Amino acid sequence: xxxxxxxxxxxxxxxxLHLGGARxxxxxxxxxxxxGGTFVLRVEDTDEARNTEEARAAxxxxxEWMGLAWEGPFYQSERSDIYLKWFEKLVTxxxxxxxxxxxxxxxxxxxxxxxxxxxxxxxxxxxxxxxTPDMVVRRSDGSFVFHFVNVVDDLTMGITHxxxxxxxxxxxxxxxxxxxxxGETAPQYAHIPLILNSDGSKMxxxxxxxxxxxxxxxxxxxxxxxxxxxxxxxxxxxxSEIFSLQELIEKFSLESVNRSPGRFDAEKCExxxxxxxxxxxxxxxVEAAAGYCETTxxxxxxxxxxxxxxxxxxxxxxxxxxxxxxxxxxxxxxAKVKGNDSAGALLTxxxxxxxxxxxxxxxxxxxxxxxxxxxxxxxxxxxxxRIALSGKAGGPDLGAILEILGKEExxxxxxxxxxxxS
RNA sequence: GACCCGUUCGUCUAAUGGUUAGGACUCCAGAUUUUCAUUCUGGCAAUAGGGGUUCGACUCCCCUACGGGUUGCCA
Numbered sequence: 275x276x277x278x279x280x281x282x283x284x285x286x287x288x289x290x291l292h293l294g295g296a297r298x299x300x301x302x303x304x305x306x307x308x309x310g311g312t313f314v315l316r317v318e319d320t321d322e323a324r325n326t327e328e329a330r331a332a333x334x335x336x337x338e339w340m341g342l343a344w345e346g347p348f349y350q351s352e353r354s355d356i357y358l359k360w361f362e363k364l365v366t367x368x369x370x371x372x373x374x375x376x377x378x379x380x381x382x383x384x385x386x387x388x389x390x391x392x393x394x395x396x397x398x399x400x401x402x403x404x405x406t407p408d409m410v411v412r413r414s415d416g417s418f419v420f421h422f423v424n425v426v427d428d429l430t431m432g433i434t435h436x437x438x439x440x441x442x443x444x445x446x447x448x449x450x451x452x453x454x455x456x457g458e459t460a461p462q463y464a465h466i467p468l469i470l471n472s473d474g475s476k477m478x479x480x481x482x483x484x485x486x487x488x489x490x491x492x493x494x495x496x497x498x499x500x501x502x503x504x505x506x507x508x509x510x511x512x513x514s515e516i517f518s519l520q521e522l523i524e525k526f527s528l529e530s531v532n533r534s535p536g537r538f539d540a541e542k543c544e545x546x547x548x549x550x551x552x553x554x555x556x557x558x559x560v561e562a563a564a565g566y567c568e569t570t571x572x573x574x575x576x577x578x579x580x581x582x583x584x585x586x587x588x589x590x591x592x593x594x595x596x597x598x599x600x601x602x603x604x605x606x607x608x609a610k611v612k613g614n615d616s617a618g619a620l621l622t623x624x625x626x627x628x629x630x631x632x633x634x635x636x637x638x639x640x641x642x643x644x645x646x647x648x649x650x651x652x653x654x655x656x657x658x659x660r661i662a663l664s665g666k667a668g669g670p671d672l673g674a675i676l677e678i679l680g681k682e683e684x685x686x687x688x689x690x691x692x693x694x695x696s
Numbered sequence: 697g698a699c700c701c702g703u704u705c706g707u708c709u710a711a712u713g714g715u716u717a718g719g720a721c722u723c724c725a726g727a728u729u730u731u732c733a734u735u736c737u738g739g740c741a742a743u744a745g746g747g748g749u750u751c752g753a754c755u756c757c758c759c760u761a762c763g764g765g766u767u768g769c770c771a
Contacts, residue, residue: 286771318771376769393701405698405767413769420771444700444766465701467764472707474763502708505720509709513719532709534702535764542708542721552734582733607731641730656730668732 279311281435283337283344284424286318287329290479291336291486293538294439294469297503301466302437303342304504304526314431315344319351320423336486339496341519348431350423357418360426360456364411369455375414379422379452381406386447391435391464391528398447409448421445425452428461437464437528440535464528467507467535474537483538493587494543495562498550502543506536516549548584556580563589569597574678578670595664596678603665603694610657610667611695616650617658618695623648624655625688634681638673662691 281302285295306313317333319325337344361377364370370377387397400406411422428436443465453460471477477484489499501517509532510517510525517525551559560576566586571593579592595601611617624644628637645655656672663675663684676684 284771288771321771374769378769396700398700402698407767410769415769417769419769424771439765440701441765467702470764476764505708507708511710513710515708515720532702536709537707539707539721545721548733579733584733651730653730658730660731666732670732672730 277432277434279306279309279435280314280431280433281306281311281437282314282316282428282431282433284316284318284427284438285333286321287325287333288479289326289329290332290484292479293477293484293486293503296336296340296486296499297469297506298437298439298466299337299342300340300500300504301508301526301528301531302435303344304523305435305437305528307523308526311434313342313344314348314433315346316348316427316431317350318420318424319349320417320420325351332487339486339490340500341496348427350427353423353427356430357423357426360430361412361418361422363456367455370411371408373408373410376410377412378408379411379455380408381448381451382454386450388446388450388463390443390446391437391462392531393440393443393465393533396443396446398444400447400451411452421448421452425449425456429453429456429458433461435462435464437466440465440467464531466531467533469503469506470535470537472537472539477538483540483543491587493566493585493589494547495550495586498547499543501550502546505546506538507532516546516553544584551583551586552581554580562586566590567593569594571596572678574674578674578678582668582670592669595666595669596675601665603661603691604667607657607661607665607667608694611661614654614658616648616654618692620645620648620650620655621658621662621688621692624659625685625692628681628685628688631681634677636673637676637681637684641672658691659688662688 283295283299283302285291285299303313305311315337317330319330334347361370364379369380371380381400383401383403385397385399385401387395390396398406409421410419412418427433446463446465450460469477471481479485486499490496497518500519500522504517504522504526505515508526509530511530551562554562556577557573559580560573563576563586564571566589568590575593575596576589579589582592583589624641627640627644631637631640641655641659642652645652660669660672660675661667663672663679669675679687
């Protein structure tokens with residue numbers, strides 16, 4: 275019977291949550307969930323200069339936005355007595371020595387082999403001291419370095435699986451040496467590939483798409499972003515691509531994590547977002563879309579554009595014509611309608627038919643008959659009508675526009691438009 | 697420089713020695729749609745290079761090239 279799985283995400287507060295960090299958190303969370311384990315959040319806040327309230331908040335907000343619940347958070351800054359106690363163990367074991375006021379850990383001079391859950395067997399040779407000088411574990415000011423606190427934390431928190439970025443691969447033998455010196459059992463390690471910019475360069479703070487907090491502002495929905503970053507460096511091995519968080523838990527495994535760095539592709543991320551918006555129930559879509567509007571479009575207006583947007587930030591523009599009585603008429607479609615000599619007459623005839631309509635429950639149905647009565651195809655009337663009502667060549671279903679606008683407003687808009695034609 | 701990891705269409709990826717090397721995004725063409733979007737069909741496009749091993753290599757081994765990482769009293 276093996277111990278229950280405990281994974282962790284251990285970010286340092288830098289003021290934003292990096293996309294790569296977000297994915298590391300996600301993979302740890304998914305792995306714990308999949309195996310019925312626990313996911314721990316630990317804030318590595320030993321660097322006081324960067325450790326601000328806002329910096330910590332950025333981590334929590336990002337995690338909450340993704341929908342990842344955690345145990346904790348634990349703060350390294352509150353655990354000094356634990357570190358002191360564990361440091362004494364190294365002193366007692368004679369594994370540390372003083373050097374210029376700092377304390378160095380004496381490496382065992384031998385090859386260290388690890389079994390990485392993603393990378394497989396990796397061996398780093400510590401025989402040659404010049405390549406691997408003894409590392410400082412305690413600074414001359416008495417504080418402890420990352421390698422030491424990280425290991426002590428993982429040990430004392432009972433972490434069973436450490437899933438982290440590949441930038442830590444070369445740190446792992448150092449950590450293994452410490453754990454061995456403590457006489458403890460090491461967790462299992464899994465190093466996941468890094469996320470690069472679209473040009474292959476390293477993704478850093480200022481780069482497009484780097485900060486998780488920006489995605490919401492850009493109109494991405496959280497499940498879509500989670501879906502997208504899961505696909506970066508991991509594959510379900512079949513042809514499926516769109517998943518909910520729940521489906522991700524079912525499909526996730528460390529064995530199917532890739533070993534080469536992935537590049538961030540904004541276009542595919544937007545496509546994934548569109549797929550998630552499309553999959554929303556109309557009510558859920560309305561809920562999500564309303565938050566992006568300064569004006570207050572009705573639910574019906576929002577529902578009519580669900581399949582027209584790929585980013586939630588496109589919503590205000592897509593519904594603007596409903597709410598603006600003086601909505602602009604795009605010049606290109608206007609010119610097109612002007613080129614159609616019969617358009618004005620057809621619209622006028624349609625207005626008359628509308629006028630006589632006592633029941634406005636299905637106004638779209640009379641378009642075809644009106645066109646026919648004047649020897650035209652429905653299309654010859656529908657396109658001008660669309661421009662008249664919305665000013666745009668593309669938009670919601672015509673029937674929806676008619677019903678939402680209502681009889682009086684439709685008549686007014688047709689009149690306004692036909693005046694422009696002459 | 698040294699050490700470590702990696703390399704399949706432009707991008708994300710599938711193919712655990714035998715496939716016409718598959719899917720997705722983008723792009724192009726066509727169908728559907730009044731239009732745009734959606735949807736559907738088709739198309740362009742890849743095993744970094746060179747040596748082995750093997751009847752047979754994207755897959756295993758070696759070399760080279762390229763990319764990334766590490767090399768702190770940062771985390």
